[in-house]
Amino acid sequence: MNLHEYQARALLRAAGIPMLEGDVAGSPEEAEAVARSLGGPVVVKAQVHAGGRGKAGGVKLAATPAEARQHASRILALTIKGLPVRKVLVVPAAEIASESYVGLILDREAQRPVFMVSAAGGVDIEEVAARTPEKISRLAVDPRYGLFPHQALGLALTLYRDFSQVKATAKIMQQLGRAFVENGASLAEINPLATTPDGRVLALDAKIVIDDNELDRRPDLAALRDESAEAPSEVAARRAGLTYIQLDGNVGCVVNGAGLAMATMDLVKYYGGAPANFLDIGGSSNPEKVVNALRILTSDPQVKAILFNIFGGITRTDDVAKGIVTTLGQLEVRVPIVIRLTGTNEQEAIRILRNAGMTALSDMDQAVQQAVALARSGVPV
Ligand code: GDP
Ligand code: MN
Numbered sequence: 550m551n552l553h554e555y556q557a558r559a560l561l562r563a564a565g566i567p568m569l570e571g572d573v574a575g576s577p578e579e580a581e582a583v584a585r586s587l588g589g590p591v592v593v594k595a596q597v598h599a600g601g602r603g604k605a606g607g608v609k610l611a612a613t614p615a616e617a618r619q620h621a622s623r624i625l626a627l628t629i630k631g632l633p634v635r636k637v638l639v640v641p642a643a644e645i646a647s648e649s650y651v652g653l654i655l656d657r658e659a660q661r662p663v664f665m666v667s668a669a670g671g672v673d674i675e676e677v678a679a680r681t682p683e684k685i686s687r688l689a690v691d692p693r694y695g696l697f698p699h700q701a702l703g704l705a706l707t708l709y710r711d712f713s714q715v716k717a718t719a720k721i722m723q724q725l726g727r728a729f730v731e732n733g734a735s736l737a738e739i740n741p742l743a744t745t746p747d748g749r750v751l752a753l754d755a756k757i758v759i760d761d762n763e764l765d766r767r768p769d770l771a772a773l774r775d776e777s778a779e780a781p782s783e784v785a786a787r788r789a790g791l792t793y794i795q796l797d798g799n800v801g802c803v804v805n806g807a808g809l810a811m812a813t814m815d816l817v818k819y820y821g822g823a824p825a826n827f828l829d830i831g832g833s834s835n836p837e838k839v840v841n842a843l844r845i846l847t848s849d850p851q852v853k854a855i856l857f858n859i860f861g862g863i864t865r866t867d868d869v870a871k872g873i874v875t876t877l878g879q880l881e882v883r884v885p886i887v888i889r890l891t892g893t894n895e896q897e898a899i900r901i902l903r904n905a906g907m908t909a910l911s912d913m914d915q916a917v918q919q920a921v922a923l924a925r926s927g928v929p930v
Contacts, residue, residue: 550759551598555638556773557755561739564728566721568752571640580621583639584614590642593620598778599630600756601673607634610642635777643751645743649708650674651722652738653690653729655760661689662729664696664722666704671741696726709744717750718742732770733763782845789841791830798823799924801846801855801884803839805830805864813858813917822921825852832863839872840879847882854885856920858913861892870898874905885923889916 552560555573562568571587573596574580584591595607602608607629611617617639627634648671656663667685669677677684686707690696701719709715721742729737736758743753764771776784786793792807800822804810807829814824826846830838846852859869869890876882888909890898895911902909910916 550761550764550770550774551778552757552759552773553596553598553636553638553775553778554594554755555596555636557737557757558638558752560728560732560757561725561737561752561755564724564731566724566728566739566752567717567750568755569641569643571638573636573638574621575625575636577618577622577625580637580639581614581618584611584617587639587641591617591639592642593617593624594638594640595624595627595629595634596636596638596778597629597632597634599632602629604673605629631780632778643743643753644745645741645753646746647744648741648753649718649743650677650685650738650740651708651718651725651742652736652740653725653734654738655735656689659689661692662726664688664690664704664726666708666722668708674738674740690726692730695730696723698723708742711748714744714748714750721750721752728757732757733760733767734758735760782849785841785845786828789838789845791828791838791842791845793829793842793845794827795849796824796826797851798825799851799853800920801825801828801849801852802858803828803830803842803846803855804858805832805860805869809858809860813856813913816913816917817856817921820918820921822917822924825849830864830869836868836872836875839869840876843873843876843882844880847880847884852884854887854920854924855882856916857886857888857890858916859888859890859892861890861895861898864892865894866890866892866898867894867901870901870909873907874901877905885920887916887920887923889913 572583574583590612593609595602609620611620621637624637650667650670652665653662665687669684701722705715705718734757738756739752741753743751780795782795800817802813802824804813810829817824830842890909891911899909
């Protein structure tokens with residue numbers, strides 16, 4: 550679950566990380582009022598679940614409260630990476646001497662949280678990683694002990710020479726490490742971690758992603774979810790108990806099981822196509838899940854063909870077939886559907902589909918190739 554910057558700031562601030570106090574605003578007038586109460590120049594920042602807001606015009610410096618109102622009015626009308634801006638954060642403008650990057654991510658390969666720090670901060674860290682990876686230092690942390698003081702100092706020394714800044718930064722890294730663990734984060738980053746001309750070290754941005762598995766035991770974190778800031782299809786999928794991630798391809802995939810779903814996406818790519826989504830309808834047998842899945846996929850205009858890949862075990866393929874037939878009775882599906890199913894009650898599934906004028910394949914390769922070809926030619930059925 551993504552947090553907004555203002556929410557992430559509150560968690561990092563609670564961990565003791567130094568940052569300037571600000572407030573969120575939902576209208577230009579509110580932004581002006583916050584700027585007035587802060588006094589002095591402010592920064593107005595779009596609150597959306599996307600990075601690169603600065604480049605997209607979502608971060609603006611304002612010298613006066615009136616200017617803050619004007620910026621807020623423009624920023625609140627923006628859509629950044631497809632996400633509408635509904636709130637802005639207004640914070641006192643800091644004077645910046647240098648910008649670093651300090652982040653902590655759960656690295657599944659290392660099976661540990663890994664600190665990543667770079668003196669090349671402020672900009673897109675993905676770009677730094679791609680072009681000049683030598684500018685990033687990494688350190689895997691033993692989750693039993695967290696970041697030791699000497700490790701924090703070692704990392705901070707790669708960023709600064711001034712020893713008071715090194716010590717301040719080492720402390721911030723340890724606080725970030727604790728906040729990461731205590732909040733069940735899969736990512737926590739400060740970019741930029743800035744130094745000011747008078748030598749202070751300040752977090753000017755905050756990004757936290759909470760592991761969804763943490764939410765059941767942490768209602769306080771779960772309450773931070775802002776559905777209005779999420780893709781509508783992902784909200785609908787979560788409500789329907791489906792694991793769904795929207796991607797930018799055109800082959801809609803409906804699969805049972807996360808492993809098979811990923812293998813299916815790999816195969817779609819292998820045959821020259823691009824998956825429109827990751828979707829795991831889960832192991833249970835429930836035609837309703839299929840109905841919901843098709844509803845979500847058909848509402849994505851990018852989807853040009855839909856591929857079912859069902860390996861029946863606990864999932865009964867006849868239930869999936871019933872779900873498909875039920876949906877087609879309720880919903881006008883304008884794109885071709887390719888169905889591959891095999892396993893539990895497969896004969897019954899084939900009979901149900903045949904009665905409704907559809908066919909099912911049993912070979913996964915063949916089904917994927919067909920779906921990729923249909924998505925490309927865009928032939929409606
Ligand atoms: P992002 O682009 O979404 O990561 O948004 P950031 O919060 O990182 O802001 C982008 C850039 O705006 C930063 O890298 C800074 O260069 C600049 N910026 C942000 N806050 C301040 C501030 O208080 N003062 C100044 N002078 N620049 C700021
Ligand atoms: Mn940033």
